[in-house]
Amino acid sequence: MEPLLTEIDHVAIAVHDLEAAIAWYAEVFGATVEHREIVESDGVAEALLRVADSYIQLLTPTRDDSPVAKYLANRGEGLHHVGYRVADCARALDAVKASGGRVIDESPRPGSRGTTVAFVHPKTSFGTLIELVQDPN
């Protein structure tokens, strides 16, 4: 079978204070912000720090009822999800469903920076929230 996952797109880390996290990555590792975005539909503000061809995605909630706010309240700061780059988000999502896997997004939807994304539930993916990321570039 031809691999559906082509690269690690990003590692997403949930934080309480986005500016403090950005400053820490800059001071300690010299990592700089390449892109910032507020994704209202998800209730998050994100900062993408490039590491080679992948990103560290720092995430913080923009409202108390967002999934990331709930995550922080229940689990505290830390690794939130891993974004895998795929050539075809719908096809990768179908592969998950065909395997009996549980999905959060029934079909691909717009993500940040013009991507198309779908989330896979951690329950059937060995405890990891997975984001399938199709980059238009």
Ligand code: CO
């Ligand atoms: Co993500």
